[in-house]
Amino acid sequence: MTPTPTAGLDQTLDAGQAQATGRAVLETGHVDIGPRLRDGKWTIQVHDDHAVPPVWRDPAETVLRVRDTAVQQVPEDEAYAFLGEQPGTPVHVVPQTEKTGVVWIGWNTQDPGVLGAIDRGVTLNLRGVQGPGAVTVFLQSGNLGAPQVLWSSAKAYPQPLWVETNTHTHANWVFGKPGVYLLAVEVTADLADGSTASAGTVLRLAVGDTTEPDFDTAFTAALPSARASAAAAAADQEPSGGTGDALLFVAIALVAALLIVAALVWRQSSVRRRAERESAP
CATH class of the missing domain: 1.20.5 (Single alpha-helices involved in coiled-coils or other helix-helix interfaces)
Incomplete structure (x- = not known):
């Protein structure tokens, strides 16, 4: 699937932005997930734009905390049946547009090292979800546009997203129940020199005020094979x-x-x- 980039999110990342060390809990402000290339090594990192100055963080040392300020009720509209919840059910939503008191999660392909290495873009793959409830990520153009589901824990894995070069996007992240969530993600890219690069990580989220940030729980859910991920990514990049x-x-x-x-x-x-x-x- 190729999501439509979110309008009005122009930004440029400085090549000299630092790599932060130590554990951090991010519960407000702007953060992006994205590939990073440094000293020939590909990684997926969390870009913390709320820090002054902005820094990159290791997902293993970062928990994205979604407070109860994010709670919304599922709309009474069949268009949102894909959430798998009854209308009126309270869920935690990280919205597509920034909301005060809610961590604002997006993704980008704007690291200068990445921009200089990739050909057309990257494939961001959801390989698995571990948590107490359903997880859904979707885009919506305005209040009248039809929701475009990008990732859903109710579907089979892997779930590839094609992300073009120099893209910055935010979407709606919906969590069905409070608790600790682990999302296994992978990025693959065809490079300008004809080679291929990949990297994987686990994103850590603590949803709800009563959920303590968890840096230690391991991801134990079954993951699709590398061959299945590659096949899904190739299918996602086929012309329409x-x-x-x-x-x-x-x-x-x-x-x-x-x-x-x-x-x-x-x-x-x-x-x-x-x-x-x-x-x-």
Whole structure:
């Protein structure tokens, strides 16, 4: 799937931004998830724009805390049935647009090292979710636009997102129940030199005021194979006409098969008529 970039999110990242050390709990302000390339090593990092000056953080040492200020009720609208919750059910929502008192989670492909290395973009893959409730990430253009589901813990993994070069996007993150959530993510990229790079990590979230930040719980849910992730990523990058071309190919094959069957029937009929004429007195 290729999400539409969020408008009005122009930003430029300084190549000299520092790598923070030590554990941190981020519960307000602007943060992005994204690939980073330093000294030839690819990683997925958390870009903490709330810090002054902004810094990059290791996801293993970072907990994104979603406070109860994020609680909303599921709308009474069939358009939100994909959330898997009854209308009126309270859920924690990190909104697509920034809200005071709620950590604002997005993603970007704007690290200068990444910009200089990748070809057209990267594939950001959700490989698994571990937590007490459903997790859904979706985009929506205004109040009247139809929701575009990007990731859902109710679907099979992996779930690839194609993210173009120099993109900065924010979406709605919905968590069905309070608790600790671990999201296994992976980024893969075709590089300008023809090679391929990849990196993976686990994002840590503490949802709800009564949930303590957890730096130690390990991700133990089953993950799809690397081959499955690569296949999903390749399918996600197919041109939009790929499905139509496949259907056209199937239609042509069916017509060819019907013509062959018709030819065989006609030939059998012709042979039978000839035999009947030759055996007639």
